[in-house]
Amino acid sequence: MQRIGTVQRFDPDRGFGFLHSPQSPADVFFHVRDFDRRQGPPRVGLAVTFEEIHVGGKGPRAMAVRPVGQASASTASRTPRPAIAPAARDTRHAPGTPSASLPLFLAALALELALLATGVVRAALPAMALALLPALNLVTFWLYWHDKDAAQRGAWRVQENTLHMLSLAGGWPAAWWAQQLLRHKSRKPAFRHTYWATVVGHLVLLAGWIAARAWPVLA
Numbered sequence: 001m002q003r004i005g006t007v008q009r010f011d012p013d014r015g016f017g018f019l020h021s022p023q024s025p026a027d028v029f030f031h032v033r034d035f036d037r038r039q040g041p042p043r044v045g046l047a048v049t050f051e052e053i054h055v056g057g058k059g060p061r062a063m064a065v066r067p068v069g070q071a072s073a074s075t076a077s078r079t080p081r082p083a084i085a086p087a088a089r090d091t092r093h094a095p096g097t098p099s100a101s102l103p104l105f106l107a108a109l110a111l112e113l114a115l116l117a118t119g120v121v122r123a124a125l126p127a128m129a130l131a132l133l134p135a136l137n138l139v140t141f142w143l144y145w146h147d148k149d150a151a152q153r154g155a156w157r158v159q160e161n162t163l164h165m166l167s168l169a170g171g172w173p174a175a176w177w178a179q180q181l182l183r184h185k186s187r188k189p190a191f192r193h194t195y196w197a198t199v200v201g202h203l204v205l206l207a208g209w210i211a212a213r214a215w216p217v218l219a
Contacts, residue, residue, distance in 0.1 A: 001052050003028075004068065010042045013188070014151050017042055019050060019062050028052055030062035031152065039067050058153055101196075105176050108199050112173070115206050124213035133170050140171030144178030144185070151184075160191060167198040168205075 005021030005028065018027040030050065035042050042065075050062035119125035143166065147158040163185070167175045175195065179186040186192070 002049060003052050004047070004049050007042050007044050007046045007048060009044060012041065015187075016152060016154075018154070019048065019065070021050075021052075024052060024060055026059060028060040028062045029058075029152065029154065030065050034063050034065055036064075036066040101176075104196075105173075108203065109173060111203055112206070115203065115210060118214070119206075119210045122210065122214035124210045136166065136169060136171045137174035140166040141174040141178045144175065144182055148182050148184040160185075160194075164194055164198050167195055168202050170202060170206075172199045172202055 003021045003023045005019040005024070008018045008020040008027055010017030010032075012032075015032040017030060017032075019030055020027055028050070030042075032042065047068040048065050049068060050065040052060050053063055054060055116125065116130070120130070140163070143158050143163060147163070149155075150157050163175065172195070178184060179192075179195075185195075
């Protein structure tokens, strides 16, 4: 159902906001990927048209959000535009598309597996630690999903420090996949830099632990 409203609030860091429309009983949630940004990003007070939908009892959501007076998708499709720009944008942000950090992730994962194998052979890692790693990664992935869902609903978020601590403890592989598959936290350079710092920190701590425990055996 098409409606007219205004941008009530918008968080550029989280990439979502809310619209107010006299035709809707509550503020309408919208995500930046559903906003036509040919005339610039969303801003408070901007008049827009949108399609209101209701999914899963989470309240109204806006799709196809466009500034008032902007050409519709059908009209815009007749305007010649470079074909390469939309294709590049869609490929870069398509769900499940591995980012350019894939080689770095695979290298870190190979090092992690090598360290774990060394720890097992040298009896330097307790069996409980190995058993908890899969559970830790499952919890990490779930918290990423929960945080993304909370961001879309405007609910209480998971602290970034919590996500980083889980990565440091060994949940970094699940964190990487969550960032790629859920498209969550993957566009914030500061978060990504800290994430890779936790990966390096985890590998250094794991190598140090194994070396310290295996040293008497090697001696």
